[in-house]
Amino acid sequence: MASTRNTPQREAILAYLQSVHTHPTAEEVHAAVSRKLLSIALATVYRNLNLLAERGIIHRHQIGGGYRYDADLAAHEHCVCTSCGGIYDVPAEDIEAAATRHIDRKRFVPDHVEVTVYGVCAKCDHDTDTIRKVKPT
Ligand SMILES: [Zn+2]
Ligand SMILES: [Zn+2]
Incomplete structure (x- = not known):
């Protein structure tokens, strides 16, 4: 139950990122994932985005003074x-x-x-x- 490997939250965040090419902010990811999961804290979204980026599963880009997230790993x-x-x-x-x-x-x-x-x-x-x-x- 308390597995940190594949939480439903992380799967939903990754699935959303892989479905768009808009390079959303954490707030935009939070808004989109909130529509599917009844309650997910913005802090949880941040934590999972950072974790996915650290593991190289997604990319985090600093663009226009903020972080944008990108699941497209091709150069x-x-x-x-x-x-x-x-x-x-x-x-x-x-x-x-x-x-x-x-x-x-x-x-x-x-x-x-x-x-x-x-x-x-x-x-x-x-x-x-x-x-x-x-x-x-
Ligand atoms: Zn334009
Ligand atoms: Zn990109």
Whole structure:
């Protein structure tokens, strides 16, 4: 009963994160999971999100002054809309290679690269013709 392995709360939190690509805040995860579980404390959500992030099951990104949670573990970076706060994924292979190309591996061993690109998304841009929807290849 008191197993700390897979609590219903943690499973619900993980299932929700895996169902969205919106990079929700802890508060947003709490609101969504609360609709399924009758009572879950915000502190419980925080604790489980941190635990999942520490175990590498999800990623925690510091974006726009707060933490956002992401269950997509494939290498990708983030485009953040400064108008609506929307976060969009972009493939990262090229960015990581470019960012670490000049690092002297004798002095520093890169683990991972986090790049956040700020701009305006197509929904917020009045002239939507200037931003075309990028199709994943
Ligand atoms: Zn936007
Ligand atoms: Zn992401």
